[in-house]
Amino acid sequence: MFPRPIQQSSTGVQWLYSIALPVALLLWLFPLLGVALTSLRPASDLAQGNYFGMPSGIAWENYIYIFTETPIGQYMVNSLWVTIPTVIGAVSLSLMTGFALAVYGFRANILVFFMFVAGNFVPFQILMVPVRDMTLQLGMYDTWYGLALFHIAFQTGFCTLFMRNFIKALPFELIEAARVEGVTEWRIFWYIVLPLMRPAIAALSVLVFTFIWNDFFWATVLTQGVDSQPITAGLSSLNGQWIAQWHLVSAGSILAALPPVAMFFLMQKHFIAGLTLGAVK
Amino acid sequence: MANATDTVAAAPMPRASGRWNQRKIAPWLFLAPGLFMFAVYVLWPIVQSISLSFYDWNGLYNRDGEFTGRFIGLQNYRELGSDPAFEISLWNNLKWLVLYMLALPIGLFLSIFLNQTVRGIRLYKSLFFFPFVISQVVVGLIFAWFYAPNFGLFYLLTEWITGDGTAILADPDLVTYGIIAAGLWPQIAYVMILYLTGLNNVAPDQIEAARLDGAKGWKMLWYVVLPQLRPATFIAVIVTVIGALRSFDLVSIMTSGGPFGSSRVLSFYMYEMALGEIGLRMGYGAAIAVVLFAIMMIFISGFIWKMWRDETQR
Numbered sequence: 326m327f328p329r330p331i332q333q334s335s336t337g338v339q340w341l342y343s344i345a346l347p348v349a350l351l352l353w354l355f356p357l358l359g360v361a362l363t364s365l366r367p368a369s370d371l372a373q374g375n376y377f378g379m380p381s382g383i384a385w386e387n388y389i390y391i392f393t394e395t396p397i398g399q400y401m402v403n404s405l406w407v408t409i410p411t412v413i414g415a416v417s418l419s420l421m422t423g424f425a426l427a428v429y430g431f432r433a434n435i436l437v438f439f440m441f442v443a444g445n446f447v448p449f450q451i452l453m454v455p456v457r458d459m460t461l462q463l464g465m466y467d468t469w470y471g472l473a474l475f476h477i478a479f480q481t482g483f484c485t486l487f488m489r490n491f492i493k494a495l496p497f498e499l500i501e502a503a504r505v506e507g508v509t510e511w512r513i514f515w516y517i518v519l520p521l522m523r524p525a526i527a528a529l530s531v532l533v534f535t536f537i538w539n540d541f542f543w544a545t546v547l548t549q550g551v552d553s554q555p556i557t558a559g560l561s562s563l564n565g566q567w568i569a570q571w572h573l574v575s576a577g578s579i580l581a582a583l584p585p586v587a588m589f590f591l592m593q594k595h596f597i598a599g600l601t602l603g604a605v606k
Numbered sequence: 607m608a609n610a611t612d613t614v615a616a617a618p619m620p621r622a623s624g625r626w627n628q629r630k631i632a633p634w635l636f637l638a639p640g641l642f643m644f645a646v647y648v649l650w651p652i653v654q655s656i657s658l659s660f661y662d663w664n665g666l667y668n669r670d671g672e673f674t675g676r677f678i679g680l681q682n683y684r685e686l687g688s689d690p691a692f693e694i695s696l697w698n699n700l701k702w703l704v705l706y707m708l709a710l711p712i713g714l715f716l717s718i719f720l721n722q723t724v725r726g727i728r729l730y731k732s733l734f735f736f737p738f739v740i741s742q743v744v745v746g747l748i749f750a751w752f753y754a755p756n757f758g759l760f761y762l763l764t765e766w767i768t769g770d771g772t773a774i775l776a777d778p779d780l781v782t783y784g785i786i787a788a789g790l791w792p793q794i795a796y797v798m799i800l801y802l803t804g805l806n807n808v809a810p811d812q813i814e815a816a817r818l819d820g821a822k823g824w825k826m827l828w829y830v831v832l833p834q835l836r837p838a839t840f841i842a843v844i845v846t847v848i849g850a851l852r853s854f855d856l857v858s859i860m861t862s863g864g865p866f867g868s869s870r871v872l873s874f875y876m877y878e879m880a881l882g883e884i885g886l887r888m889g890y891g892a893a894i895a896v897v898l899f900a901i902m903m904i905f906i907s908g909f910i911w912k913m914w915r916d917e918t919q920r
Contacts (some may be wrong), residue, residue, distance in 0.1 A: 541854075
């Protein structure tokens with residue numbers, strides 16, 4: 326069932342395909358579209374039971390309301406405070422660990438590498454109590470850096486796997502040649518390998534940004550107040566206050582989804598290259 | 607690269623032995639910061655959680671800052687054996703694992719459907735991938751709206767078909783399936799993108815050859831295409847298993863484990879026990895986490911074993 330290129334089929338089939346595509350997409354994104362429409366529906370429509378009919382108007386005031394009457398703006402800023410340092414931290418650390426594991430053939434190499442990979446798959450719950458306790462002890466509970474430090478450490482596992490495989494695929498002769506010339510190891514890393522890593526850095530940055538922006542579990546475990554809670558946890562607590570006010574819930578959801586979606590569309594190529602790592606030989 | 611040549615010229619030639627030493631120490635210097643962070647935040651907490659699971663601890667320290675836990679041996683684990691909530695969670699985790707695997711065939715068919723070169727197909731692929739990019743919190747809220755009693759689309763649909771609406775999130779027998787369906791939405795998108803990348807790399811000459819031999823339809827898929835998609839399938843299975851076992855966000859957002867605890871999964875029950883309103887039973891929570899960890903270890907070892915084989919074959 327490997328499809329022939331549709332251009333080889335009869336015109337009838339081609340027509341069918343060109344209709345099936347948008348229909349399938351519409352069905353696929355139906356829940357999302359519904360929420361997007363609800364976010365612009367006036368509250369009075371919902372009160373009258375007009376959930377899916379023609380809206381009586383476009384209610385931008387739903388968005389204005391959540392920005393002025395709820396701390397959602399603050400939550401989004403908090404998310405950035407956690408996400409951006411994590412991206413920088415995890416990418417920098419894994420550039421070094423990936424380099425070390427890809428270039429040097431020391432004895433513990435494969436062991437260290439597998440440890441990073443395995444740690445990456447561990448269920449969060451086995452880390453929860455000790456990490457929370459440690460963060461409390463260090464006075465970093467309910468701060469952006471307490472959350473970011475954990476994320477940096479955890480994401481380093483996945484990023485190391487990625488960086489190591491990327492550097493392994495570079496031509497090793499480059500490094501050999503530099504060594505023959507007597508270039509120090511640090512300079513090989515800085516001047517030869519690093520400039521070639523740009524695509525990997527871009528791919529990992531968008532991926533880590535999305536993962537961390539969307540993180541909910543650690544946000545609930547390590548933060549609690551308006552001053553430091555990221556948008557995911559914030560949205561969850563707002564949802565508790567807005568019981569069944571779906572126009573507000575919808576507007577909040579759309580806002581929370583926007584940054585990663587924008588990131589994805591801007592950096593699509595890198596995003597997919599990062600996610601599908603290993604899907605082809 | 608101009609920089610590189612500059613430094614090559616500027617760097618003095620070190621003596622051979624010095625350079626050899628440098629090459630022995632360098633990897634550890636490069637590893638140090640990352641390894642330190644990983645050890646502190648990932649490796650050591652695993653050890654701590656395992657040891658904590660043999661204690662009874664409410665998460666507090668006494669005035670002198672000493673740990674107040676009490677060693678109780680295997681008692682937490684014995685209690686798990688007779689805890690009905692734990693049993694429900696375990697069963698639900700199993701449901702998640704089995705049903706999440708549906709993401710593989712559905713994702714595969716979606717990718718085959720989209721694997722064409724017509725105008726605008728790139729945009730279509732991106733839009734189909736959309737659900738994976740948004741947060742599970744948002745996915746959970748979207749589906750809660752979709753399932754909402756009285757006006758939710760799903761409710762109306764069931765009302766239209768059977769004459770009686772189903773409020774799936776309020777039904778103890780169906781609630782887990784409702785949440786799993788919500789989780790499948792982004793997971794299918796992820797699997798789809800993995801297979802699309804895989805299909806891009808299927809050798810066209812093999813397809814042609816198989817076609818000349820009369821391979822068609824399911825046979826073509828099973829004997830010619832799927833074997834070439836093996837790496838993609840492998841990654842898809844791994845990420846789907848992890849996704850199924852990490853099902854905390856959706857359960858927490860959509861039902862908080864309810865109604866009557868019927869949609870709990872291990873990851874959520876653990877959180878409830880350790881930090882939730884039920885109480886601060888850190889030791890008991892740790893024991894639940896250890897069980898979850900053990901289940902995950904089965905899959906992690908499989909993954910590592912395969913990587914080990916690939917690495918040593920090279």
